[in-house]
Amino acid sequence: MESRLEKALWSIAIPGFGQLMNKKYFKGIILIILELIINVKANINTAIVLSFLGQTEQAVELSNYQWLMFYPCVYLYSIWDAYKDACEEKEKPLLFLPFAIAAYVETVGVIYSKIYRIKGVLLGPIFLPMACIFIGLVIGFVIRYLVLKISKNYQ
Secondary structure (H helix, E strand, O other): OHHHHHHHHHHOOOOOHHHHHHHOOOHHHHHHHHHHHHHHHOHHHHHHHHHHHHOOOHHHHHOHHHOOOOOOOHHHHHHHHHHHHHOOHOOOOHHHHHEEEEEEEEHHHHOOOOEEEEEOOHHHHHHHHHHHHHHHHHHHHHHHHOOOOOHHHHH
16 A cells, blocks of 8 residues: 555656656656646646745736646546556556546636636636545545446446
8 A cells, every 4th residue: 555655646746756666667757748848838836836825816827728738637647557557456447537537627627717716715727626636536436436336236
């Protein structure tokens, strides 16, 4: 458990690091390059700083949403892939499901991050997609659990 969690956490920090730890060097380097390109083109680091400083409107204005839309899929794929490669074979059935659903839900979060407000507070391009990741993972793990349970009952 510790190894797969460690690799997933490194992929959360920087997409591709978990792959490097799994000795998947080509895939890891490609993911790191993709992360750097998307990060720079979308102005993600600047949006993070501005968001944490409470300047969400400015973060929205500086973010390049055409590039930002790519980030959820690269990010969640990297985490899933690092975690999957560190798991034993019996733990893998439908393991992609929570991560794929989280990527979809986070992408929806990116789309609405310019306009969605909670009690008048704009969450912006960082906090709304981050919240959506957790919502997507919960939905995905519940669906995975139910599908595996139902399929086990039919065997």
